[in-house]
Amino acid sequence: MQSLAVDGYSRLAVIAALHATVRETVFEYELLDQNNETLGLLDSVSGGSIKNNSLATNANRTAKFSISDQGVNYLSDRIRPWMKLRMPDGGHASWPLGVFILSSPSRVIRSAGEHRKVEAYDQRLILLEDREEDRYVITSGTNFVTAINTILDSAGVTEHAIIATDKMLPASRDWKAGTPKLRIINDLLGSINYSPLNFSSAGIALSRPYQRPSERAPGYEYAATDDSILSPDLSIELDSFGVANKWVATVSEADRLPLTSVYTNVEPSSPTSTVSRGRTIVDFRSVDAADQESLDAIVARIAFEASQLYEKVELETALMPHHENNEVVQVTYPRAGISAKYTEHKWSLPLQAGAGMKHTLRRVVTV
Numbered sequence: 001m002q003s004l005a006v007d008g009y010s011r012l013a014v015i016a017a018l019h020a021t022v023r024e025t026v027f028e029y030e031l032l033d034q035n036n037e038t039l040g041l042l043d044s045v046s047g048g049s050i051k052n053n054s055l056a057t058n059a060n061r062t063a064k065f066s067i068s069d070q071g072v073n074y075l076s077d078r079i080r081p082w083m084k085l086r087m088p089d090g091g092h093a094s095w096p097l098g099v100f101i102l103s104s105p106s107r108v109i110r111s112a113g114e115h116r117k118v119e120a121y122d123q124r125l126i127l128l129e130d131r132e133e134d135r136y137v138i139t140s141g142t143n144f145v146t147a148i149n150t151i152l153d154s155a156g157v158t159e160h161a162i163i164a165t166d167k168m169l170p171a172s173r174d175w176k177a178g179t180p181k182l183r184i185i186n187d188l189l190g191s192i193n194y195s196p197l198n199f200s201s202a203g204i205a206l207s208r209p210y211q212r213p214s215e216r217a218p219g220y221e222y223a224a225t226d227d228s229i230l231s232p233d234l235s236i237e238l239d240s241f242g243v244a245n246k247w248v249a250t251v252s253e254a255d256r257l258p259l260t261s262v263y264t265n266v267e268p269s270s271p272t273s274t275v276s277r278g279r280t281i282v283d284f285r286s287v288d289a290a291d292q293e294s295l296d297a298i299v300a301r302i303a304f305e306a307s308q309l310y311e312k313v314e315l316e317t318a319l320m321p322h323h324e325n326n327e328v329v330q331v332t333y334p335r336a337g338i339s340a341k342y343t344e345h346k347w348s349l350p351l352q353a354g355a356g357m358k359h360t361l362r363r364v365v366t367v
Contacts, residue, residue, distance in 0.1 A: 007091065026083075033077060034077075058124060074103070079100050079120065081351060126156065132184070133177060148207075194208060198326070210301060220327075223333075249299045264280075313363070
């Protein structure tokens with residue numbers, strides 16, 4: 001989550017302005033070159049919207065813009081929108097909303113003039129479209145994060161902040177020609193139990209060791225209070241599905257000893273455990289892991305993510321520009337009996353003052 005202490009204003013002052021009865025917001029659009037260096041501000045963007053989906057396999061963050069400027073190079077230029085909140089002293093608190101690569105636009109010609117409707121995507125698109133020309137090999141003993149940073153740099157993604165690790169590849173690995181660089185990066189991240197690669201609102205490539213939502217502190221609270229920015233309407237849905245109660249994962253490669261890890265749900269209070277069901281349902285899979293410690297952590301993660309129901313909540317707030325990817329928020333809504341932490345896996349932010357921002361949240365109910 002982006003900091004709310006920005007541009008010389010404290011977190012409390014910014015929160016007060018975000019929750020004020022009357023807010024004044026403006027949007028600016030920074031034109032960037034292919035290296036994310038600024039080319040100036042665009043004054044011809046008439047609107048648009050931004051969506052973020054942390055579960056997407058391609059771009060997490062997408063955007064739509066309506067542009068009348070003919071000076072934009074749609075093949076190489078990028079756009080970084082900013083939301084600016086007017087503060088009581090007349091200044092502004094500002095947040096970037098993502099760095100977007102532009103697609104070929106469609107032209108719309110009306111009596112008022114011509115403009116272009118542009119679809120745009122975050123920088124994961126670069127790593128999806130950039131593929132290895134030959135078989136790609138990483139030798140044993142190479143540090144995982146070093147290998148990832150090398151691939152990012154080779155694709156021209158030079159702004160990255162992958163959390164460092166001391167883990168090394170225990171054996172050489174290779175990928176066939178034509179493999180997207182994003183696939184190789186996420187394979188490596190998965191082997192050390194890191195989150196998939198994503199890009200921050202400022203355009204920086206990020207990944208860190210995976211943490212369960214229950215272990216993460218909420219970055220923000222949405223509460224139905226007197227100064228609430230919550231819409232009075234929300235929907236709640238509990239998605240149930242059958243789950244296994246025993247997980248077996250193996251690593252088997254020709255030039256290293258095989259590894260196996262087993263995790264069994266034997267908790268009597270769990271309705272899907274081997275004890276409660278009286279039978280065993282096995283989820284067996286082969287995975288890539290750096291070592292036994294990583295394999296055990298991966299299996300525990302698989303078991304945790306599979307042994308659960310998702311309570312989905314959809315709600316609407318005023319525009320809140322500080323959200324990033326896959327965050328944890330606290331929701332307190334007494335009328336619905338809600339007071340819990342949720343993972344926000346989708347949000348949608350119209351680039352229009354006074355509009356509402358939609359959030360899709362999930363709360364894990366372990367079974």
